[in-house]
Amino acid sequence: MAMTVHVDIVSAEAEIFSGLAEMVYAPASMGEMGIAPGHTPLLTSLKPGEVRVQLADGKEESFYVSGGMLEVQPKVVTVLSDTAVRADDLDEARALEARDKASQALKDQSTEMDYAKALADYAEATAQVQAIERLRKRAR
């Protein structure tokens, strides 16, 4: 039997492929890469492109990835595929948006956490529940 390596291709939103392969081809950031069983440990990022998996029975399956990470251990190859479109400036824009929303929410409130108020909030809610329960008991 030919040498095989276990291949897992996963994305954050789904498991895409899991099985044995004779060879894996992946679009690494430095160029296309072929990985045979028993490859030395390697970690690299992937460019958008096609991951091809040569199965033990000689068939070939291919999957499109929009980027991600590739981890190689002698017996396991893991492709962590991205679902989000990544770019530094895009991430920065998203972070800015999150900050803006937070500062908007903060406009009419102090940044000091008011523990007394938080606890009073709970006391009020619990008191309401207790009052309702008492009322129900009386109704019986």
Add this chain to the structure above:
Amino acid sequence: MAVGREIRTKIGSVQNTQKITKAMEMVAASKMRKAQDRMKAARPYAQKMRNVVAHLANANSEYHHPYMLGREIKNVGLIIISTDRGLCGGLNANLFRMLVKQMKEWDGQGVGVKLSTIGSKAAGFFGRVGGDLIGQVSSLGDAPSMEELVGTVKVMLDAFEDGSVDQVYVVYNSFVNSMTQTPQLEQLLPIRSDGDDELRHHWDYIYEPDAKEVLDQLMIRYVESLVFQGVVENGACEQSARMVAMKSASDNAGKLIDELQLIYNKARQSAITQELSEIVSGAAAV
């Protein structure tokens, strides 16, 4: 007959409420199944990500990523995952109760807390009671995507990098089963290695193009994947908590209707009895 008109309208309104809660229960039940599938689908990625990072912690790398190095704790950052909507029982309240307790403890130790919230319930809660909010995102919908979370996570990572927080936690409800959800506080940064020296072989990865660049990308994805996992798990919790809450609301409405019906029947019966006795006594007087 005018007897018990108020009771009849009351029964009608409770019945209408029951219709609504029943409908919500069924909607939540079908959404719960989807949310659970989504949670299961997200698990392999988070699991694989954890494996890679665990391998990395054991590797003998020449470059130590800042996310792997601990430091003295003066400030902690919390990424709080809550639901966008209410009517899901005590799900959010339990989470916030645990949080407030934990935050008070930190406060007692002189540790500052910075918050980044996901979901409008957490934003609303900390808007009311105060708290140092540095990031916020809400209305993710039923099928949250990784893209929507990138911003809030990056805010926290930036804070960790510039030293304004020294530890980052994610807070969410973990899904035990459809009846039980438990609030969970999980440390994201610094990444804790197992400290198992036995496993520490003298090997390292080949990094392409170089260790720093690859690890930077990997670490961001690692944190994001854990937060995403928290979000989908919280989503499954939300639907199942809502289903249970709505089921008990429907049951309660049913009980209330039975009670009101009994009161109504009694009132009607006594009115009839009274009328009869009036007729009989009237006839006897003649």
